[in-house]
Amino acid sequence: MIQLLTVVTRRQIASGATELVCRRPDATPIEPGRFMHLRVGPLLRRPISIANVEGDLITFLFKEIGQGTKELARLRAGDQIDALGPLGNGFPVEHVARDAKIVLVGGGIGVPPLYYTMRRLVERGIACEAILGFDTADSVFYEDEFRKLGPTTVTTIDGTAGIQGFVTAALDSNRFDTLFACGPEPMLRSIQQVPIKHKFLSIENRMGCGIGACFACVCPTPDGHYVKTCSDGPVFRAEEVIL
Amino acid sequence: MIQLLTVVTRRQIASGATELVCRRPDATPIEPGRFMHLRVGPLLRRPISIANVEGDLITFLFKEIGQGTKELARLRAGDQIDALGPLGNGFPVEHVARDAKIVLVGGGIGVPPLYYTMRRLVERGIACEAILGFDTADSVFYEDEFRKLGPTTVTTIDGTAGIQGFVTAALDSNRFDTLFACGPEPMLRSIQQVPIKHKFLSIENRMGCGIGACFACVCPTPDGHYVKTCSDGPVFRAEEVIL
Amino acid sequence: MNRLQVVLPGLNLKNPIIPASGCFGFGEEFAKLYDLSMLGGIMIKAATGEERYGNPTPRVAESDMGMLNAIGLQNPGVDGIIAKKLPFLSQFDTEIIANVAGSTPEEYEEVTRRISRDPVVKAIELNISCPNVKSGGLQFGTDPKMAAELTRRVKAVSEKPVYVKLSPNVTSIVEMAQAVEQAGADGLTMINTLVGMRIDVRTGQPILANRIGGLSGPAIKPVAIRMINDVAQVVSIPIIGMGGVMEVDDVLEMIYAGASAVAIGTANFVNPFICQELITALPKRMDELGIEHILDIRGKAYGATLHRA
Amino acid sequence: MNRLQVVLPGLNLKNPIIPASGCFGFGEEFAKLYDLSMLGGIMIKAATGEERYGNPTPRVAESDMGMLNAIGLQNPGVDGIIAKKLPFLSQFDTEIIANVAGSTPEEYEEVTRRISRDPVVKAIELNISCPNVKSGGLQFGTDPKMAAELTRRVKAVSEKPVYVKLSPNVTSIVEMAQAVEQAGADGLTMINTLVGMRIDVRTGQPILANRIGGLSGPAIKPVAIRMINDVAQVVSIPIIGMGGVMEVDDVLEMIYAGASAVAIGTANFVNPFICQELITALPKRMDELGIEHILDIRGKAYGATLHRA
Numbered sequence A, B: 001m002i003q004l005l006t007v008v009t010r011r012q013i014a015s016g017a018t019e020l021v022c023r024r025p026d027a028t029p030i031e032p033g034r035f036m037h038l039r040v041g042p043l044l045r046r047p048i049s050i051a052n053v054e055g056d057l058i059t060f061l062f063k064e065i066g067q068g069t070k071e072l073a074r075l076r077a078g079d080q081i082d083a084l085g086p087l088g089n090g091f092p093v094e095h096v097a098r099d100a101k102i103v104l105v106g107g108g109i110g111v112p113p114l115y116y117t118m119r120r121l122v123e124r125g126i127a128c129e130a131i132l133g134f135d136t137a138d139s140v141f142y143e144d145e146f147r148k149l150g151p152t153t154v155t156t157i158d159g160t161a162g163i164q165g166f167v168t169a170a171l172d173s174n175r176f177d178t179l180f181a182c183g184p185e186p187m188l189r190s191i192q193q194v195p196i197k198h199k200f201l202s203i204e205n206r207m208g209c210g211i212g213a214c215f216a217c218v219c220p221t222p223d224g225h226y227v228k229t230c231s232d233g234p235v236f237r238a239e240e241v242i243l
Numbered sequence C, D: 001m002n003r004l005q006v007v008l009p010g011l012n013l014k015n016p017i018i019p020a021s022g023c024f025g026f027g028e029e030f031a032k033l034y035d036l037s038m039l040g041g042i043m044i045k046a047a048t049g050e051e052r053y054g055n056p057t058p059r060v061a062e063s064d065m066g067m068l069n070a071i072g073l074q075n076p077g078v079d080g081i082i083a084k085k086l087p088f089l090s091q092f093d094t095e096i097i098a099n100v101a102g103s104t105p106e107e108y109e110e111v112t113r114r115i116s117r118d119p120v121v122k123a124i125e126l127n128i129s130c131p132n133v134k135s136g137g138l139q140f141g142t143d144p145k146m147a148a149e150l151t152r153r154v155k156a157v158s159e160k161p162v163y164v165k166l167s168p169n170v171t172s173i174v175e176m177a178q179a180v181e182q183a184g185a186d187g188l189t190m191i192n193t194l195v196g197m198r199i200d201v202r203t204g205q206p207i208l209a210n211r212i213g214g215l216s217g218p219a220i221k222p223v224a225i226r227m228i229n230d231v232a233q234v235v236s237i238p239i240i241g242m243g244g245v246m247e248v249d250d251v252l253e254m255i256y257a258g259a260s261a262v263a264i265g266t267a268n269f270v271n272p273f274i275c276q277e278l279i280t281a282l283p284k285r286m287d288e289l290g291i292e293h294i295l296d297i298r299g300k301a302y303g304a305t306l307h308r309a
């Protein structure tokens, strides 16, 4: 459950965004959409999505926000990371029908888990498209990597790359029956309204334990109860959560 | 006053003892017996004596005690250290008479500053001897380096190397008129009693600021006043301080 | 006698390590990681009369070597706990301590009455120091008279020994401790969190939805040590210490200060295996320091006369 | 008006950054490192009636992101300060705030009377919250009635505005603040250190010779923010905030919480250039966050109505 990952490469992929490829002690498969809880300098761990897995290699893509992600971005090849995980429940890539029409919608730091998800869907022979939203041209990352997997549309808020506007501006809901999304809360809230039958959202929440024990990361549900982002999610059906 | 030092080599020199050679941004000369206040992981800086200086290289020798020195011992070539200093007042190597008969007495982590001191005395053409006290054979360091500078006697408490007993067991006070010492408080206290005319002791004290502003490191004086270890010392005449 | 064993009112701890309330849920998640029977005991999440949802999120913020939480006593309610949580815990050979909270003395009484009758529960931890709820909680924990009165009432209905959990947010924790001891408390647990706040400089607003929260973790350890040390010298009931323990030396520090056992909170989030690791590390560290039985050092920092009970 | 300028009773601060008392001596050491005239002000080391040696050593211990000190008010005495320290400080274009301590109300009065008459001193900081001395100090700082009475007496003899330095070691800092405000305090400075203790596990004995000490540094910052936020909402005198400030965002956090200026203590030991660096960093960070004048954000965390005085 706790693994020591060894940094293999670190690369800046956009303004303030880093790709970290690490070696795991083993090569057990991981479902896409799950996350690792990384212990860097600060006291609490930092939840970071699994952006890719190949054999014993695991990739993280992240934006520098505060102390934790800044220290993560300073790691060098050979450094070790104390990683708790994989945690949570990911996107149901093994459960979607083979003829499903899937769109993956990612916003900013929500983009990373969708890369691995799309790769796995494509490996299962399921055609899918991606819509990736960023603030501005400088912050766009992994566009080429996504294009290699399938049709990919980039949007930026300021229009400096791709289509101007939010991801929803590029989303033609008539063409899809399944949607996987990850991104900031306002984006996910507007996606909840989109008329697509099956919608799965990966949500973010400040965490304590990451394993379901502390009730830090709860999200209310329409039936008056709650779910825990870390252990019940981070991926939920859009109807399951009140954002 | 604050310099970034770059680690050049790190080497274990005894059980739990490390030699760290670092490159300074400049090559300004430093008097022996002064110290650097190093910022490692913990909040407060750690005072570490300057064990040698050659051009822009500076050497620290230290024992792993707690978090600070442990993190220091884990640094690798290329890592940087935020160093405040050099601080304090060192041994009066430039002021001793050329025909002085000097003995340098070091105990444990008090040995480091004496190496640089002896080197500088020898460079001035002053013959001197060293007595180095350790707990046990495993913890002896820098014996060869001292021997290259002059006659050197090692003592260990358990007798596993050199003469058994404390440094005072190996000290023939009749042969010297000047003594430079650094080591644990009990050792310095017994040295205060030794009948040698000029005795200079480098003392240790828990520090806050390291520059004389916080009064953390005071040491009482026989006249009812006090001195500050960091800025008035760490080297004092033996008569000046009450240990 | 096992060199780690500690016997306290109602509790026969095989070692002094106990996960702290609110930081271990009801054990379910950690049971997947290691065998909970190795623990000295488990302090389960606070129980209230009814199910509670708690505060809105964000419920957690971070600070240097500390965290702020404002969970707000989310729990399935005392009946839910008795029905769904205690049966699961009954499978483990460890001492269950039930943390009891409420908004009114009546609620405290009611929760205690019910939960103390469950055979799985070996002791009650009276939570009069939760800073994260509007009513109850900290009120009872900062006024010695109210604390004593509540202790008396809860003691009267409890079938199990009652440990009162003290708040550090007081001028004199010694006065609080003495008040609840006189009111019949069988033991003390301390400290709960310090009230704190963080502000997001991008918005100028508090990070926690609840604005304020409880500060826990290594940042508060020196405060905990000092308070345990002060209280241990004046009470004759045992103390379960907590506040920032992360390493085996922290456990020893608390016992030197006067604690008889030690609870581990925030550290479980940093390293979910921490309690297991501490239990394994203790005998080795005791060997290094020449400590035969863990209670041989209890209160040594203030020169306590030592005995192993 | 300079976007960093803050005008408070007796003090015209060119920026809100002030080294905290006891962490900057009388400025002599730091004057060798940078020009002290760049500072908003300087809170000098506590003055007592007579010269004091203070506590035995060790006087400092460390904890995670905090330090404990038990200096014990070592200082050359009020006359020594007036004769030897203030003349040196008079050369700098910055506001000198004299920290006043004592064992008895009479000593506080006497020290205030003398030092407040020195033209170099622009304000008095009444230290009723030092946890490191046997008598006086914390006693006055934890009882609202004693604090108010002392404030009244000191105000009566002071020629300069009086800022009362509050202790966080109380159940209700709001009550303390209101008491001293009503007694005539011109401002508040907060927080002083939290009482703490560390024990050396090799000896089982406290690390500090004084056993207990005051906890300062980043560990206490969330407690400071919370207390400033609580007090700022109920008093109408200004607050100089302190407790764990290390970075420019910490300065902003304190002002958002309701402080009008910010004092820097422990951080001076970590980085002796910290005050200089914070003053340089502030305008840049304010630009990033769209803050025009530093006081535009004061109290924003609780929705204060804003004005720049």
Ligand SMILES: Cc1cc2nc3c(=O)[nH]c(=O)nc-3n(C[C@H](O)[C@H](O)[C@H](O)COP(=O)(O)OP(=O)(O)OC[C@H]3O[C@@H](n4cnc5c(N)ncnc54)[C@H](O)[C@@H]3O)c2cc1C
Pocket (backbone or CB within 6 Å): A035, A042, A044, A045, A046, A047, A048, A049, A050, A061, A062, A063, A064, A065, A066, A067, A068, A069, A070, A109, A112, A113, A203, A204, A205, A206, A207, A234, C061, C062
């Ligand atoms: C399930 C999950 C997956 C994530 N995956 C990614 C990813 O792949 N790439 C990426 O760049 N980011 C991801 N994030 C967000 C990432 O966790 C935060 O950016 C990061 O924790 C910020 O830490 P910091 O120390 O840099 O910032 P600080 O603001 O200093 O952090 C302070 C505290 O707030 C928490 N926090 C701050 N922002 C967030 C946030 N957005 N979500 C949750 N906690 C937060 C931190 O964990 C920490 O406890 C994910 C979040 C979640 C919940």
Ligand SMILES: Cc1cc2nc3c(=O)[nH]c(=O)nc-3n(C[C@H](O)[C@H](O)[C@H](O)COP(=O)(O)OP(=O)(O)OC[C@H]3O[C@@H](n4cnc5c(N)ncnc54)[C@H](O)[C@@H]3O)c2cc1C
Pocket (backbone or CB within 6 Å): B035, B042, B044, B045, B046, B047, B048, B049, B050, B061, B062, B063, B064, B065, B066, B067, B068, B069, B070, B109, B110, B112, B113, B203, B204, B205, B206, B207, B234, D061, D062
């Ligand atoms: C002027 C001076 C020069 C020194 N030179 C050397 C040297 O060349 N080599 C060497 O090995 N050691 C030297 N020391 C001792 C060294 O400073 C301590 O071993 C070190 O600070 C321990 O830090 P730590 O984090 O490893 O231990 P911890 O015990 O975790 O430190 C906790 C706190 O106590 C302080 N502390 C602990 N032990 C000492 C000590 N003996 N003296 C002062 N403060 C202490 C630390 O600085 C820190 O603030 C010197 C001390 C002084 C005062």
Ligand SMILES: Cc1cc2nc3c(=O)[nH]c(=O)nc-3n(C[C@H](O)[C@H](O)[C@H](O)COP(=O)(O)O)c2cc1C
Pocket (backbone or CB within 6 Å): A208, A214, C020, C021, C022, C023, C045, C046, C069, C071, C073, C099, C127, C130, C165, C191, C192, C193, C215, C216, C217, C218, C220, C242, C243, C244, C245, C263, C264, C265, C266, C267
């Ligand atoms: C997330 C969280 C939830 C908590 N919930 C409770 C609780 O329900 N009841 C209680 O008495 N204490 C609760 N506490 C306080 C802890 O039990 C403990 O007293 C405190 O955190 C100090 O210990 P630590 O520093 O090891 O975390 C909680 C603490 C945290 C961090």
Ligand SMILES: Cc1cc2nc3c(=O)[nH]c(=O)nc-3n(C[C@H](O)[C@H](O)[C@H](O)COP(=O)(O)O)c2cc1C
Pocket (backbone or CB within 6 Å): B208, B214, D020, D021, D022, D023, D045, D046, D069, D071, D073, D099, D127, D130, D165, D191, D192, D193, D215, D216, D217, D218, D220, D242, D243, D244, D245, D263, D264, D265, D266, D267
């Ligand atoms: C070594 C030291 C000495 C102090 N001396 C005094 C003092 O003489 N008078 C006083 O009012 N506060 C004194 N304080 C308290 C500080 O002024 C400040 O209130 C406290 O340290 C919190 O701020 P910080 O976390 O930035 O250090 C001292 C603090 C330290 C660390």
Ligand code: FES
Pocket (backbone or CB within 6 Å): A206, A207, A208, A209, A210, A211, A212, A213, A214, A215, A216, A217, A218, A228, A229, A230, A231
């Ligand atoms: S983070 Fe602890 S329950 Fe989700």
Ligand code: FES
Pocket (backbone or CB within 6 Å): B206, B207, B208, B209, B210, B211, B212, B213, B214, B215, B216, B217, B218, B228, B229, B230, B231
């Ligand atoms: S360490 Fe601050 S005066 Fe010496």
